[in-house]
Amino acid sequence: MHLMSRRRMLQLTGVSAVSLLTIPAVAREDKDEKKGGYPFELPKLPYEFDALDAAIDAKTMEIHHDRHHKAYVDNLNNALKEMPDLQKLSLTELVTSLSKVPEKSRAAVRNNAGGHLNHSWFWLMMSKDGGGEPSGALGKAIDSSFESFAKFQEAFSKAAMGRFGSGWAWLVAKEGKLTISSSPNQDNPIMKEGSGTPILGLDVWEHAYYLRYQNKRADYVKSWWKVVNWKFVAQLHEGAKS
């Protein structure tokens, strides 16, 4: 997805000024187009640590956000410390311009910018009022791409289970069609040009579920549906059309 479409997406999907305040990592890059996002900041969680307890326990949320996500932000800032040109880029620009990063720093930028981006969106893709099934245009798009919501859930869960080791499962919107994919490590679909717009992502790193579910990733994935913030996913889907 082109950088501009994400910017336009935020404008066009009616993400309000209030909700933008809860996503400073994303808001910053929109505000500071010329300045770039450096130094990047850890966005506040838009809810309490225990808000997602139907699927994810408070301790996991705290460690995941305060330590894992923070480490991606800190490591990204460290990696960019001596590279003033790259500091001028926004987060989205960074992950879509990895070829501009000197080879010795490329893996660090890829992993940590990807980690920062993925987690900034992941928190927003969940809500204590989440779960259920999407209606409206998103519900229709899911039905037409996967036959039914149940079949979509099955295919997405399969992608999440099939990702060996650490990574993410994705629902991606491209040219009016929805597809499911998965990525290793902290890669995001937008790292590949022309891949479409990710509108839902699921973190399947063990750090996302190990305290409550230990090695049972399938149980985590099954519970996770209870907290999916379809309202936000629908906004991203709507924005992906523009």
Ligand code: MN
């Ligand atoms: Mn994670």
